[in-house]
Amino acid sequence: MQCAQFEQILEQADGPLPAEADGHVQTCPTCGLIYEDLAAIRAACRELSAEEVSPPSRVWTSLRVQLESEGLIHEVNRGWLSQLQLLVVGTPGAVPRIGFAGAYLSLLLIAAFLLGLRMPPQVGAFTGDQPAGGVLAQVRPAASLVSEFPVAVVANLNQTLNGDLERVLASFPERDSSLTTSLQQNLGIVDNLIAVCEKSMREQPDNPVVRQYLYGAYQQKAVLLATAIDRSTLEVR
Amino acid sequence: MNARTISANSVFAGAAMAALMLATSAGAQTRRTEKHFAVEGKPVVTVQNPNGRIQVKAWDKHEVMVLGQSAGAGVAVDTEQAGNRIEIVTRPTDSNVTTGDLRTDYEISVPTETELQVRSDRGNVTVDSVHGDMSFDSVAADVALQDVEGYLVIKTIGGSLVCTRCAGRLDANSISGNFQLVQPVMDNVRVQTSSGNILFDGSFLSRGIYVLKNYSGTIEVRFSSNDSFDVNASSLFGNVINQAPVVPDRHKMRAPKYPNSAMAQSLFGSMNEGHAKVELSSFNGTIKILKRD
Numbered sequence: 001m002q003c004a005q006f007e008q009i010l011e012q013a014d015g016p017l018p019a020e021a022d023g024h025v026q027t028c029p030t031c032g033l034i035y036e037d038l039a040a041i042r043a044a045c046r047e048l049s050a051e052e053v054s055p056p057s058r059v060w061t062s063l064r065v066q067l068e069s070e071g072l073i074h075e076v077n078r079g080w081l082s083q084l085q086l087l088v089v090g091t092p093g094a095v096p097r098i099g100f101a102g103a104y105l106s107l108l109l110i111a112a113f114l115l116g117l118r119m120p121p122q123v124g125a126f127t128g129d130q131p132a133g134g135v136l137a138q139v140r141p142a143a144s145l146v147s148e149f150p151v152a153v154v155a156n157l158n159q160t161l162n163g164d165l166e167r168v169l170a171s172f173p174e175r176d177s178s179l180t181t182s183l184q185q186n187l188g189i190v191d192n193l194i195a196v197c198e199k200s201m202r203e204q205p206d207n208p209v210v211r212q213y214l215y216g217a218y219q220q221k222a223v224l225l226a227t228a229i230d231r232s233t234l235e236v237r
Numbered sequence: 238m239n240a241r242t243i244s245a246n247s248v249f250a251g252a253a254m255a256a257l258m259l260a261t262s263a264g265a266q267t268r269r270t271e272k273h274f275a276v277e278g279k280p281v282v283t284v285q286n287p288n289g290r291i292q293v294k295a296w297d298k299h300e301v302m303v304l305g306q307s308a309g310a311g312v313a314v315d316t317e318q319a320g321n322r323i324e325i326v327t328r329p330t331d332s333n334v335t336t337g338d339l340r341t342d343y344e345i346s347v348p349t350e351t352e353l354q355v356r357s358d359r360g361n362v363t364v365d366s367v368h369g370d371m372s373f374d375s376v377a378a379d380v381a382l383q384d385v386e387g388y389l390v391i392k393t394i395g396g397s398l399v400c401t402r403c404a405g406r407l408d409a410n411s412i413s414g415n416f417q418l419v420q421p422v423m424d425n426v427r428v429q430t431s432s433g434n435i436l437f438d439g440s441f442l443s444r445g446i447y448v449l450k451n452y453s454g455t456i457e458v459r460f461s462s463n464d465s466f467d468v469n470a471s472s473l474f475g476n477v478i479n480q481a482p483v484v485p486d487r488h489k490m491r492a493p494k495y496p497n498s499a500m501a502q503s504l505f506g507s508m509n510e511g512h513a514k515v516e517l518s519s520f521n522g523t524i525k526i527l528k529r530d
Contacts, residue, residue, distance in 0.1 A: 173332065179287075179358055182377045186394045186412040189432050193452050197520070200474070209473060213452065213520045220412055220431055227376060227394055231287075231358065 006031050010038065158194070161221055168228045176231070183228055190224060193217040270305035270314045279369060280321040281352040282345065287327060288359045289341040295349040295366040302346040309338030352387075379414075397433070415454075430454070438529070441466045441513035452520040459529040466513035471503035474521035480528045481508050 001024040009021045010031075017025065017035075025035050165187060172180045197214035204210050274280075276299055284291055289308075301323050305314045311334035315326045327341045340360070347353075352369040355362055358376040365383045372390040373380050379397045382389065386404040397414040400407065404422040415433040418426065424445035428435055435449045437458040443465065449456050453475075460466070460481055470477050483506030504526070517524050 179376055182358075182395050189413050193431055193520075196452075209471075213473070216429075217431070217452070223392075223410070224394065224412065227374075231376065 003028060003031055007034070010035065157218065158221075161218075161225055165221075165225050165228060168225065168232055171232050172228075179231060183224065183231075187221070187224055190217060190221045194221070268307040268310070268312075270303065270307070270316075272303040272305075272316045274301040274303075274316075274318045274323050275299065276301055276321050276323070276348065278321060279350045279352060280323060280348060281354070282347055283322070283324045283354040284343065284345070285324075285326045285356045286341055286343060286360070287357070288339050289327070289343065289357070290360045291343045291345065291355060291357055291362045293345045293347060293353060293355075293362075293364045293367060295351070295368070296346045297349070298346070299348060300346075301348070301351075304344040306342045307338075308340040309334075311338050312341060314341060440464060441515060443512040445513040446516075447513065448516045450516075450518045451522050453522045454519075455523045455525060456517050456519055457525040457527060458515065458517065459527050460508070461529050463509070464513075465509035465511060466515045467507045467511040468515045468517070468526065469503075469505050470515075470517040470524045470526060472519040472522060472524050475502065475519050475523050477502040477504050477524045477526075479504050479526045481526045483508050 001020055003024075006021055006024045006028070009018065013021070016022075025032050169180050169183060194214065194217045197210060197217050200207070200210045201214055280301055282293075282301060284293075303316060303323075303325055305325075305327075307314065307327070311329060311331035313328055313330045315324075315328060317324045317326075325343070325345070327339070329339055342360070347367060349366065350368050353364065353367060353371040355372070356374045357378040359378055361379045361381065362373060362375070363381045363383070364371065364385055366385065368386040370388040370390075371382075371385065372392075374392050375396040376394045377396050378393070379399075380391060380393070381399045381401075382403055383401045384403075385400075388405055389400070389403065389407045389409075391398050391407070391409040391411075393409075393411040393414045395413045396411065397416065398409055398411075399417045399419070400421060401419045402422070403418065406425040407418070407421075407423055407428065409416055409428045409430075411430040411433055413432045414430055415435070416428050416430060417436045417438075418428075419436075419438050421437070421439040422442070423439075424442045426437070426446070427448045428437075429450045431452045432454055433451065434454045435451060435456045437447065437449060439459075440461070441447060441464050447458075447466075449458070468481065468483060470479070483504065485506045502524075504524075517526070
C-alpha cells in the first residue's frame with residue numbers, strides 16, 4: 001500500500017483500520033506518526049464533547065461579522081426554518097446541549113406537528129378514496145393531523161413535553177431557583193389552559209376554533225420548553 | 238439612665254455597627270465596569286444579562302457607552318466589538334455564585350439609530366428614544382419602551398410590556414405577561430398572551446393590521462370617533478363589550494362562523510370607512526371595545 005492510499009483510508013476510517021492499512025502503518029514510520037497524532041486528536045475531541053464545551057457566543061458573532069465583511073454570507077429574511085432553529089436552539093449561534101437531545105426532538109416534533117396544522121387544507125387529496133402508495137400516501141400522515149383530532153398523538157406529545165421539561169428544569173443550578181420557580185408557575189398556567197381547552201374539545205369535538213386554541217396552548221408549552229433549554233445553556237465558562 | 242436603657246442602647250448600637258459592616262462589605266464587593274465603543278452608522282448592540290436592570294438611552298454621539306454595576310464577585314462582564322456589532326454578556330465565573338451576586342445593572346447609551354437585542358430574565362429593561370429594530374427575550378423581566386421606533390419583537394414568559402408612543406411594528410408573545418400599548422403609532426401589531434391582559438389605547442392607522450389574542454384576562458381597545466376600522470372580535474366562552482358604532486358588512490365580508498358554539502360572543506363590522514383591520518380574540522376572557530374619554 002502506498003502512503004497516499006493509506007491517508008485516504010485514514011480520512012474515511014472511524015474505527016479500527018482495515019488489515020491492509022494496519023500492516024502499512026506498522027512498516028511506515030511517517031504514516032505511523034500521522035496515525036498516532038490523529039488518534040490523539042480524536043481522543044481529545046471525545047473528551048471535549050463529553051464536557052459539552054462550546055465556544056463563547058462572541059466567537060460566533062466575530063465569525064459572523066468576518067464572514068459578512070468578506071461577502072461569504074449575508075443577512076437573509078428569517079424563514080420558517082430559521083424560526084424553527086431559533087425556537088429549538090434559542091439564541092442564534094448557541095450550541096445545543098447533547099444532554100437534551102430528547103427535548104430538542106420533542107420541540108422538532110411539536111414544530112412539525114404545528115407546521116402540519118398550518119399546511120393549506122387539501123381536503124380532496126386526503127380522503128379515504130385515494131389509492132395507496134405514491135406521493136399522496138406519503139403526505140397523508142401529516143395532513144391527517146389537520147383533518148382529524150389526533151388525541152393520542154397530542155397526549156403523547158404532552159407526556160413527552162412534561163418529561164423533557166422536568167428534566168431540563170431539574171438541571172438548573174441552585175442559583176437559578178427563582179428562574180425555575182417562574183418557569184414552573186407559567187408551566188402551571190399553560191397546563192391549566194390545556195386542560196380547559198381539552199375539556200372544551202371533548203364537549204365540542206368538531207369546533208375548529210377550540211382546536212386552534214388547544215394547539216396554541218401546546219405551542220406555548222413548546223416555547224416554554226425551548227426557553228428552559230436555552231437558559232440551561234448559560235453555564236460557567 | 239437605668240440598666241435596662243443602657244442594655245437596649247447597646248443592642249441598638251451593636252446592630253447598627255453590624256449593619257454598617259455588612260453594607261461596607263457589600264459595597265466593597267460591588268464592581269463597576271465602564272466601556273466606550275466608537276461606532277459609525279447603525280450599530281447592533283446585544284445584551285445578555287440574567288439578572289439586573291438594563292437602561293438603554295439614545296444620545297447624539299457616535300459611541301456606545303456601557304456602564305455596568307455588578308453586585309458581587311464571581312461575575313464577569315464580557316464586552317466585545319466587531320465592526321458595528323457590540324456584545325455585552327454577564328456571566329458567572331464561579332459555579333457557586335448566588336443569584337444576588339450575579340445581579341448586574343447596566344446603563345447603556347447608544348446612537349439614536351441602533352439595533353438592540355436584549356436577553357434578560359430578571360430585572361426591568363427600559364429603552365428610551367432609540368430608533369431601530371429591537372428584540373427582547375425574557376423570562377420574568379418587564380420591558381418598558383418609550384418613544385422607540387422600529388420592528389419590535391418581544392418574547393417573554395411572565396414579563397410584561399409597557400410601550401408608550403412606540404412606532405413601527407410589534408410582535409409580542411407571552412404566557413402570563415400583560416401588554417400595554419399607549420399612544421402607539423404602529424401599523425402592524427400582533428400581540429398574544431395566554432393569561433395576561435392587553436390594552437391598546439391609540440389610533441388605528443389606515444391599512445393597519447392589529448391582532449390581539451389571549452386565552453383569559455381582558456383585551457381592551459380604546460377608540461376615538463375618528464377611527465376607521467373593521468373589527469372582528471370574539472370570545473369563545475367569555476364576553477364582548479362594545480361601545481363602537483359598528484355597521485355590518487361594510488366590505489361585504491363573510492362573518493366568521495363558530496360551529497357548536499352557542500356560548501361564543503362575537504362582534505363583526507366596520508366603524509367609519511373601515512380603513513384598518515382589528516382582530517380581537519379570546520378563549521374565555523373579556524373583550525372591551527371602549528370609547529376613549
